[in-house]
Amino acid sequence: MTEPSDKRPLTERLIAANEHRLSALVTATSDIIYSLSADWKVMRELDGRGFLHDALEPTENWQEINVYAGDQEMVTKAIQSAISEKTIFELEHRVNRVDGTVGWTFSRAVPILDEQGEILEWVGTASDITDRKLGEQALQKTIEEAEQQKRVYETITAGTPDLMYVFGLDYRFTYVNNALLTMWGKTWENAIGKSLLENGYEPWHAEMHEREIDQIIETKQSIRGEVSFPHAVLGTRVYDYILIPVLNERGEVEAVAGTTRDITERKQFEEKLAETSDELQAINEEMEATNEEQAASNEELAVANLELAAINEQLREARHKIEESEVALRLAVSAANFGTWHINSVTRAFTTDSRLKELFGYYPEEDLSIEQALAQVTDEYRDFVTTKLENAIYNNGDYDITYPVIGLHDQRLRWLRAIGNLKADPSGTFSAFTGVVMDITEQKQDEIRKNDFIGMVSHELKTPLTSMKGYIQMLMLKLRKLDDDFTNSSLEKTNLQIGKMTAMINGFLNVSRLESGKINIDLEPFDLSSLIKEAEEESLATIPSHNIIFAPVETTMVNADKDKIGQVINNLLSNAIKYSPAGSTINVACITVDGFAQFSVKDQGMGIKEDDIPKIFDRYYRVEAQHMFSISGFGIGLYLCSEIIKRHNGKIWAESEFGKGSTFNFALPTI
Numbered sequence: 001m002t003e004p005s006d007k008r009p010l011t012e013r014l015i016a017a018n019e020h021r022l023s024a025l026v027t028a029t030s031d032i033i034y035s036l037s038a039d040w041k042v043m044r045e046l047d048g049r050g051f052l053h054d055a056l057e058p059t060e061n062w063q064e065i066n067v068y069a070g071d072q073e074m075v076t077k078a079i080q081s082a083i084s085e086k087t088i089f090e091l092e093h094r095v096n097r098v099d100g101t102v103g104w105t106f107s108r109a110v111p112i113l114d115e116q117g118e119i120l121e122w123v124g125t126a127s128d129i130t131d132r133k134l135g136e137q138a139l140q141k142t143i144e145e146a147e148q149q150k151r152v153y154e155t156i157t158a159g160t161p162d163l164m165y166v167f168g169l170d171y172r173f174t175y176v177n178n179a180l181l182t183m184w185g186k187t188w189e190n191a192i193g194k195s196l197l198e199n200g201y202e203p204w205h206a207e208m209h210e211r212e213i214d215q216i217i218e219t220k221q222s223i224r225g226e227v228s229f230p231h232a233v234l235g236t237r238v239y240d241y242i243l244i245p246v247l248n249e250r251g252e253v254e255a256v257a258g259t260t261r262d263i264t265e266r267k268q269f270e271e272k273l274a275e276t277s278d279e280l281q282a283i284n285e286e287m288e289a290t291n292e293e294q295a296a297s298n299e300e301l302a303v304a305n306l307e308l309a310a311i312n313e314q315l316r317e318a319r320h321k322i323e324e325s326e327v328a329l330r331l332a333v334s335a336a337n338f339g340t341w342h343i344n345s346v347t348r349a350f351t352t353d354s355r356l357k358e359l360f361g362y363y364p365e366e367d368l369s370i371e372q373a374l375a376q377v378t379d380e381y382r383d384f385v386t387t388k389l390e391n392a393i394y395n396n397g398d399y400d401i402t403y404p405v406i407g408l409h410d411q412r413l414r415w416l417r418a419i420g421n422l423k424a425d426p427s428g429t430f431s432a433f434t435g436v437v438m439d440i441t442e443q444k445q446d447e448i449r450k451n452d453f454i455g456m457v458s459h460e461l462k463t464p465l466t467s468m469k470g471y472i473q474m475l476m477l478k479l480r481k482l483d484d485d486f487t488n489s490s491l492e493k494t495n496l497q498i499g500k501m502t503a504m505i506n507g508f509l510n511v512s513r514l515e516s517g518k519i520n521i522d523l524e525p526f527d528l529s530s531l532i533k534e535a536e537e538e539s540l541a542t543i544p545s546h547n548i549i550f551a552p553v554e555t556t557m558v559n560a561d562k563d564k565i566g567q568v569i570n571n572l573l574s575n576a577i578k579y580s581p582a583g584s585t586i587n588v589a590c591i592t593v594d595g596f597a598q599f600s601v602k603d604q605g606m607g608i609k610e611d612d613i614p615k616i617f618d619r620y621y622r623v624e625a626q627h628m629f630s631i632s633g634f635g636i637g638l639y640l641c642s643e644i645i646k647r648h649n650g651k652i653w654a655e656s657e658f659g660k661g662s663t664f665n666f667a668l669p670t671i
């Protein structure tokens, strides 16, 4: 049997077959298909497929019905441009869905042209991209939150002296903070991904932590311990450490985070020890609470995950970052007992935690504004703190300052160190100034006590030394007549040694005065060249060991403290003598450049390595090297010189080539 043959003409049959295929295609696609008049005024047909409102017969107000009010203008513009260019219309925009909610569509329409090239009609498709759009928005929000957290976290980890780190389950470091990198002397690249052994831990020490990590994975409980081992520079130190599990949304351990604190100093005070263990106990409890909170937020996140199944992969990555930084952040904040704050540069809104309020003597439930916090700073420091803060918020200045406050309710004096970091907010409309405040009252009081002690001892030592000097000088006068060479030269040497001792004690006394703000600068106009002349005469008479050449100096008037500038000159000269071989040449000069008297002492001694040059003006700093063992000193001479010159609005600096010699300079404004 053969099929009855179709009697229609060929063209008609071809058209029918095409229409048939087209309608099959329309049925098969999930997209919405529509057709419009040439000027887009009339929607001829639209099958909304449950997403948009159907247009079963020609409709004129289709745009009002379907397009979301806020996007009307954008859609109209795109239509006008497609019509005038006779090109394909293509646009992502919001629509009013059948269920009354707002959704997103990707709409694309093609113009059908007649033989003259004029538009006959438009045929288009619209697909529902709501899920993707909502997903993208949620992802963007999560990423912004992650970045905000990261900024806070970076500020804190950079500011803490504690060691902070995170281990993966394979015992390898996945995070270490700056303090730990500095202690190891390593960079991030050559420390991350390495095991404890590879990062230089002794085998017993590495095994101990690995056992602890195993235990944490099994029990999900934190471990606190104490360990003592030698530090490369500081000798044997005692460390207190806390390791805590980082849980994923299923409540399984996915990493182990830890902080380690150097408690050597604290160990030395027995009563303090008792206090400390109470404190650590509290920290421990706080950490457990933190863990529970985290587990709760993990559960919430899991629910959100289900809803966003389509973009789950990307979201998980972003969320992971937040979790890591949150753990590290809470660890750091609770372990170090910091107060944290945040300032919006436009509104000046000051957001703080309750620990910060406590540090300013406020109750946790009270509001605290920037002005109220500044009011608690002591009178002497308030202007300084205000200037630094304003400068940091509005001029991107550094912010790391130490100042005393008196608590509002408890009237307690506390010394605080505040560190902050300014970043533009992702929105670009304001800057976010974030930071931490640490209570350093104990260190500060310790420092003050030490300083007072040094001052007292130096002062007490001076009295007997002065009378010794008097007696020796009397003896020298008397015995000179006896012509006893041995006695005379012994007395002379004793006198010289007493002179050195007096100079050392004066040095300590000056440091102590400087620290407690008791040093006075008495300005008077004088000629610097005459002061240099005095130094020249004195060195000719007393220093036979070196060849000291003074270049001629013109009259150079300065408004300065003559004694103190004399001290600086003597200090630089005696260092040049001390750090260069006997018989070598030392050049002293003073010239005027751009309104500044520039004094210099150039030696041909051991020189200073480039790394050490910026540090030699620090208090108690001495270069550590083999060749320094035989040269005595306390590292206070240059510190005093630089403090004196700073108080004259001058500048002091050193230039040196290691092994060849050094030049020390200072510059003072002339009058």
Ligand code: ADP
Residues within 6 Å of the ligand: 575, 576, 579, 603, 605, 606, 607, 608, 616, 621, 622, 623, 628, 632, 633, 634, 635, 636, 637, 638, 639, 662
């Ligand atoms: P002190 O000499 O008592 O150690 P200073 O504060 O005067 O203390 O100097 C600090 C350090 O700077 C010294 O310990 C020394 O290492 C280095 N230093 C100072 N002057 C010179 C110099 N002229 N040449 C080489 N090194 C110097």
